Amino acid sequence: MVTTDPSLRSATRRRIILFPTPFQGHINPMLQLANILHTHGFQITIIHAKFNAPNPSNHPHFSFKPINDGFAEIADQLATNQDATYFRKYLNKSCEDPFRDCLAGLLAEPGQDPVACLITDAAFYFAQAVADELKLPRMVLRTSNLGCVLAYDWKNRSGSEWNLGSSQYSRSSSEMQWLPRHYEPFFEVSSASPSYRWKINKRCRRWLKTLICRRIGSTFPDSDYEASVPEFPLVKFKDIAKITTNPHGMGEFVTNMFTQMRASSGIIWNTFKELEESDLETISKDFPVPSFTLGPFHEYFPATSSSLIEQDRTILSWLDKQAPKSVVYVSFGSGARITESEFQEVAHGLSNINFPFVWVVRPGTVAGSEWLESLPENFVEGMGERGRIVKWSPQHEVLAHPATGCFWTHNGWNSTLESICEGVPMICSPCYADQPINARNVSDVWKIGVFLEDGFERTGIEMAIKRVMMDKEGEEIRERISCLKEKVKLSLDEGSSHAKGDLKDIQVRERILS
């Protein structure tokens, strides 16, 4: 927790208005940031969508202003549509007028402290024009890491020719295209079959070859699926299928978001300098507005109070009974979905290992099922006391528990950061958006986890868990992630990171007020 600095409290109190996008992985860091700013003397108002609204009674020190988001009209598509940018683009349109009205009303409220600035999620790119219109500085919170934004911003930094495996193609993409057009077949994979998102199997490869051949008159050698994408060297060709089902939509979304980030008064990142030192300089050049790496936010304020689903705390006493570093913790976050057969493979994989496990099965995780109906017969009886299945966990506490030995994760950025901060090695099963990029960083760059390359298959799952929990490789991974954990602790204790440094030295405050 941040301790309140009286010198800050004595200064004139100013108001900050924050506006999160209504998704768990975005609400958590925004409310954590709000708490950090509140502790440093700011009054906090949260404007929020009615969809996935935060619970005001968990934050009695903030005031909340709901706006009509129009989301109810498309909310039922969440269960079937895996195109994350579709929902974000929709909200950028549907929230614009209600947000402007709400903000204008707040600014005109009599007898209130003046508003110092607006902080919105970077994904709410429409808010820059509203802030300009109302003459209010807007800062953005970008809830991903720096490396991921640099990867998405490849167009800004690349030349004009791209490679597709061994062949060369000239630039043909429109401004709104995220990756060159000839990569489209890779994107289309995950809309063709949900399983192709997790695994490019033989059938999928055949299908891709036909598509690529039809589009650009060339084939794609099998070996190249494992190759790095030239414009995007961190990810492999086979990862592209996971990133989006809609490259045009994503191109437009990313272009709008980055344009408005560059027009903002500054960018706040939930990451820490020691993890991404080399990218910090590039980010400052690519986004020539002040950047603040203030994370990891959850080290100051846990996400418990902003959880949209009730956390099952009974697993904590169960964890108390397990041996140190013996438990496999499995959770794929708030949005990832798997098919029934993949779900069964996960269950078989967990049955076949001897380690205790906690498995978060969020209702809706399995396409077409309410909750656990698709579990293999006798799974629960066979699991006995060795495993626990819950709908939602107090994840931060599970990861911090001495019994937790590894985290099988979808690599949402919050989950990845939480695992790093607790020194828990990861098994990576990314699903969409920035997750494959985070996962490649974890497995190939920071080397603090293993990538479950071939989707959900029981033998692959068993092998990955054994690699992390039993093998020498796992020991080395544990050592590396423990070092990173120490770096986080040191940076927080000594105030050496931008996070504590900026907060202590009031740079953020000065920046916001200037």
Ligand code: UDP
């Ligand atoms: N989380 C939780 N309980 C769970 C699973 C996740 O409290 O059982 C929290 C987790 O600690 C993290 C957030 O939900 O703060 C998920 O965010 P992330 O960026 O990892 O993934 P997303 O849900 O956005 O895909």
